[in-house]
Amino acid sequence: MKIILAPMEGVVDHLMRDMLTRIGGYDLCITEFIRIVDQKLPARVFTRFCPELQNGGKTFAGTPVRVQLLGQDPNWLAENAVRAVELGSPGVDLNFGCPAKTVNKSRGGAVLLKETEQLYLIVKAVRDAVPAAFPVSAKIRLGYDDTSLTLANAAAIASAGASMLTVHARTKSDGYRPPAYWPWIAKIKQQVSIPLVANGEIWNAADAALCQQQANCSNIMLGRGALAMPNLAQSIRTGAAAMPWPQVLELLMRYSEFEISGDKGQYYANRIKQWFSYLKLQYPQAADLFQQLRVLRKSSDILATLNQALLHSQHA
Template sequence: MKIVLAPMEGVVDHLMREMLTQIGGYDLCITEFVRVVDQKLPARVFTRLCPELLQGGKTRAGTPVRVQLLGQEPHWLAENAARAVELGSPGVDLNFGCPAKAVNKSRGGAVLLKETETLYRIVKAVRDAVPAQFPVSAKIRLGYDDTSLALDNAKAIAEAGASSLAIHARTKSDGYRPPAYWPWIAKIKQQVKIPLVANGEIWNAEQALLCQQQSQCQDIMLGRGALAMPNLARHIRDQAAPLPWPEVLALLMHYSEFEIAGDKGKYYANRVKQWFSYLKLQYPEAQQLFSQLRLLTKSRDILQLLEQQRSD
């Protein structure tokens, strides 16, 4: 079994990857997406989103971090994929699953699931541009409005030369509403020969096992569940008990100190609130704390509240 930490825009930044991989259990991380339009991007764009490129393409815990690209132009995606591996990314991931309206409106992410031929051309161009020893992976949903193109899209991506395919077992229209339709991944597996990674609605070890059984995939990708239970990968892999709340609070403090120092607190308030929106699903203490935290807008006030909670 391989466990992959999913890309989550605006939440799973390099600090979160650092922290979760330090806890352990992950075989691979995927970055937040690098948006590609009509140019070859400078190195600083890649290293800003993926500073792990400056340390061998791995977190300090040694977990590989693969750069993710999002766009619709095969040529420019290929150019930027080549640059990503030149800069040290151990492969490239292609985003065909993002459900965000702003992204889809600009013809990126899940909206491309309506265009099977475009998926093929993008993956083929990127595969041709990236040296053979570097994997080219992709992530899709089951479709945009429905599942009518699910098999065709997966086959096109495989035929274009993708190394593996992660499948979020819902359509774009489904959003994140349960359930995830894991048996659909098993249908795709019967038609596609490349390795598949199952994703969607995995919150604990029992659901991970059920996902593996219904999807017929050993490999899984964790997203929101990893934020709700910071040691979810270890919980699944090693049957570890959920991380105790005092240890979660310590992680929050650690994240806070580095996030504020590293980015001058610009995005900290929003990011920590987003993290709490998941933590409160697992921890009653987070639910109680969030009722106070959600009203705060300044980084120092949030940090003070966390310090107070930790000392109580």
């Protein structure tokens, strides 16, 4: 079983990857996507999305981090994929699953699930360009509007030479609404021989076990569930209970210090609130605290509120 931390645009940045992989349980992380249009991007773009490139392509906990690219031009994707591995990425991931309207309008992400031939051309170009020692993986949804091309798309990606395929078991039209249709992954497995990774609606160890059973797939990717329960990967591996709330608050404080001192400090208020939107799904205490945080704008006010909550939890 491999457990992979999902790329979540605007949420799972290098700081979040660092925090979650320190807790442990992950075999691999995938970065937020780097948008490729019509040029070979400079090294600084790659290191901005993936500072781990300056640490041997790994988080400080030692978990490999694979750069993800998004685009529609096979040749430019191939050139940038080569640059990613030259800079230290232990492989390249291709995004064919992003549901964002702005991305889809410019023929990127999930909209390419309507174009089976283009999926093949992209994966083949990248696979041919990247040295064989480096994996080239891809992530898809079941389709754009429906599942009519699911099996054809998966087969095209596999035949183009992909090393691994992650399947978010919903269409673009399904968005993030439950359920995830895990049995579809089992159907894909009957058609392709490359390793598959199941993704979607895994919130706890029981979900993971059911997903693995229905998908006939032991590898899983965790996204929103990993933010709702910071030790979810360890819980799946060992059966550990959810991280106690005081420990979660300590984690939030450490994350806050990193975020505010880093180059993304201006986004801190939004990011911490976004994290709370997931935490409150698992922790009732987070829902109460979120009510206080949601009206705050200044980092100092948010930090003071978190610190007060931490002190209170330690003496409760």
